[in-house]
Amino acid sequence: MSERTEPSQQQTGRTAAHDSAFLRACRREPVPHTPVWFMRQAGRSLPEYRKVREGIPMLESCMRPDLVTEITLQPVRRHNVDAAIFFSDIVVPLKAIGVDLDIKPGVGPVVAQPIRTRADLDRLRALDPSDVPYVTEAIGLLTAELGTTPLIGFAGAPFTLASYLVEGGPSRNHEHTKALMYGDPELWADLLDRLADITAAFLKIQIEAGASAVQLFDSWVGALAPADYRRSVMPASTKVFDAVAGLGVPRIHFGVGTGELLGLMGEAGADVVGVDWRIPMDEAVRRVGPGKALQGNLDPAVLFAGREAVETKAQEVLDAAADLEGHVFNLGHGVLPTTDPDALTRLVEYVHERTAR
Ligand code: 1CP
Secondary structure, rough: OOOOOOOOHHHHEEEEHOOOHHHHHHHOOOOOOOEOOOOOOOOOOOOOHHHHOOOHHHHHOOOOOOHHHHHHHHHHHHOOOOOOOOOOOOHHHHHOOOEEEEEEOOOOOEEOOOOOOHHOOOOOOOOHHHHOOOHHHHHHHHHHHHOOOOEEEEEOOOOHHHHHHHHHHOOOHHHHHHHHHHHHHHHHHHHHHHHHHHHHHHHHHHHOOOOEEEEOOOHHHHHHHHHHHHOHHHHHHHHHHHOOOOOOEEEEEEEOOOOHHHHHHHHHOEEEOOOOOOOOOOHHHHOOOOEEEEEEEEEEHHHOOOHHHHHHHHHEEEEEEEOOOOOOEEEEOOOOOOOOHHHHHHHHHHHHHHHHO
């Protein structure tokens, strides 16, 4: 007897979303309209988010499937975006394997004992699905609610996770991180390799639970020169993409300030490369090369400029992206916390109307 007589809930969720504009664009297939979602759409800019989060610390809210489900759905209901992004944080898998860290309001992730020695690295163990049962449960609840709207799972990329772990918190110059990378290449390579395994495991858990796509956030990798990226970071990111290559979901790769790295980020293995606002999409596609969809890239600060300016700048993005094989409209980085939510809703409407085929 076959082990799988009934389709699992996960398969049902992904099947329902299979023909969505978002997944079609990721696969570089024709779309009914250019799909739109926003990095950091679930969270800070929404009053309904602030209300349900009242008195609940950030990490605790990530461990409550009822809250995760509600917060993930809020921007889908409000803005009519083409995809949901799972409400969590890049440090959740690290917390789950016992790293002593917290997300401090107004600061971000703070690590009690930064990782800078071989003995520190030995504290980083592998991630098992039983460490994050709340993730599997929340994704099950979400795919049941989302119907044909795809759910994007995500994880922090090895370099960006390493930056928080080595610095001990948010950093402007990443000096401790780079000191380790340049000063002890062997320990650095082992740290990134360990983080690649944790990240790959976290993405697999989300895909197996029903996520339709995954995004690897390498937010701070733009701090590196191309040669250092290629030598010291790319192998770990490639390991993550390879580990989830056979699971049938598009893999998105995003970083900020990555104009000089776009070619290498394309080579690292993703299906879709995210572009920040510093490079027009027609130039970005030349740098990334053929065979990839692109995601981006309106400057999130444009949303403060009033309707006419938002539409002018959004149209510039659409025009520059007109010849792409696949385009997912997004901001060039996350939604800023004081953004007017109505400006986001109008932007989704604008992109949908202007690109309807
Ligand atoms: O209480 C709060 O609301 C805290 C703010 C907040 C939120 C809403 C943090 C702390 N994390 C999150 C959720 C979050 N983080 C999501 C949710 C889904 C979404 O809507 O997109 C995602 C995808 C992340 C990913 C994340 N966390 C990244 C990568 C994306 C990016 O912005 O570059 C990074 C770098 C983090 C670390 C982090 N977590 C929180 C903050 C304030 C930060 C950045 C701190 C810093 O500047 O280093």
